[in-house]
Amino acid sequence: MDIHDAKAKRVVILGTGGTIAGTAADPGDNVGYQAAQLGVAQLVAAVPALAAVALECEQVAQLDSKDMDFATWKLLAQRVAAQLAREDVAGLVITHGTDTLEETAYFLQRVLAPKKPVVLTAAMRPATALQTDGPQNLLDAVAVAQDAQATGVLLVFAGVIHAAEQVRKAHSYRVDAFVSSDGARLGLVEEGLLRWVAGLGPARPGLGLEILAQAVEDWPRVEILFNHVAADGRLVRALLAQAGGDRPAGLVVAGTGNGSLSQKLEAALREAQAQGVRVLRSTRCDAGPVTASGEALPSAGALSPVKARVELILQLLSEARA
Numbered sequence: 001m002d003i004h005d006a007k008a009k010r011v012v013i014l015g016t017g018g019t020i021a022g023t024a025a026d027p028g029d030n031v032g033y034q035a036a037q038l039g040v041a042q043l044v045a046a047v048p049a050l051a052a053v054a055l056e057c058e059q060v061a062q063l064d065s066k067d068m069d070f071a072t073w074k075l076l077a078q079r080v081a082a083q084l085a086r087e088d089v090a091g092l093v094i095t096h097g098t099d100t101l102e103e104t105a106y107f108l109q110r111v112l113a114p115k116k117p118v119v120l121t122a123a124m125r126p127a128t129a130l131q132t133d134g135p136q137n138l139l140d141a142v143a144v145a146q147d148a149q150a151t152g153v154l155l156v157f158a159g160v161i162h163a164a165e166q167v168r169k170a171h172s173y174r175v176d177a178f179v180s181s182d183g184a185r186l187g188l189v190e191e192g193l194l195r196w197v198a199g200l201g202p203a204r205p206g207l208g209l210e211i212l213a214q215a216v217e218d219w220p221r222v223e224i225l226f227n228h229v230a231a232d233g234r235l236v237r238a239l240l241a242q243a244g245g246d247r248p249a250g251l252v253v254a255g256t257g258n259g260s261l262s263q264k265l266e267a268a269l270r271e272a273q274a275q276g277v278r279v280l281r282s283t284r285c286d287a288g289p290v291t292a293s294g295e296a297l298p299s300a301g302a303l304s305p306v307k308a309r310v311e312l313i314l315q316l317l318s319e320a321r322a
């Protein structure tokens with residue numbers, strides 16, 4: 001859809017901070033900047049084409065996404081649900097830091113599984129940079145939020161539309177920092193026009209906002225560990241030795257290859273399981289699922305280790321209410 005279409009319904013932009021709202025003293029400095037300095041209304045004001053779109057802005061948070069926390073997640077999920085419930089709203093855009101964006105995207109998809117589009121976007125260069133990427137990403141994200149075919153939690157970045165489940169940050173510096181596993185990108189945005197390249201798959205139903213009712217201090221602790229040469233399970237045993245409330249409720253292991261584990265690490269994880277700690281097996285490979293087999297510890301499917309952690313936290317919250 002052309003973003004200049006006057007009949008287009010309203011888009012609400014929720015600001016949370018990140019580099020897209022960052023500033024540096026020197027325009028040539030792409031790394032020595034402060035994230036989360038500009039308000040979301042200032043980001044919109046920097047994109048003249050957005051003046052023609054029916055937009056509202058809401059500042060939900062103002063942080064560097066390396067510091068994203070459960071309280072902000074809970075507030076964001078509530079605000080997203082409230083804005084989506086409005087009939088005059090076609091879709092949402094969320095501005096976010098790139099560092100933990102994929103975790104927030106997966107969290108919102110699993111909790112809300114929205115029918116309307118919820119489009120995250122971000123930037124790899126601060127707003128003051130010579131080659132700032134935030135304004136174009138914001139413009140593209142608004143175009144996707146208005147599109148009748150767009151649905152669910154998406155990321156729009158560097159002209160590409162990604163789905164929450166597949167996307168991950170793959171580069172620490174380049175402006176096209178995100179990829180989708182197995183090339184599963186959904187589409188492209190070119191001069192405000194969308195070109196879908198993959199069908200949108202059927203989404204699982206959302207777990208519901210109610211599961212977030214528990215105080216965030218009491219949300220389950222889930223840690224991530226790796227398999228690697230000579231992984232001996234001592235880290236697992238150190239965690240199990242922690243006193244009552246401090247010990248993790250769940251562990252995600254980023255296994256090698258198809259989620260494989262050294263004999264010692266697997267033994268330690270089975271001990272954890274026997275003691276009531278939930279274990280999920282993911283892979284440290286960049287792409288591809290963990291295909292379940294026989295007696296192996298439970299697989300996280302195609303979820304990356306950080307998303308498997310979000311999934312386990314949400315499953316534990318959901319089961320605690322059942």
Ligand SMILES: NC(=O)CC[C@H](N)C(=O)O
Nearest residue numbers: 018019064065097098099
């Ligand atoms: N490019 C970025 O957005 C990363 C900056 C910052 N650490 C954040 O995630 O908020």
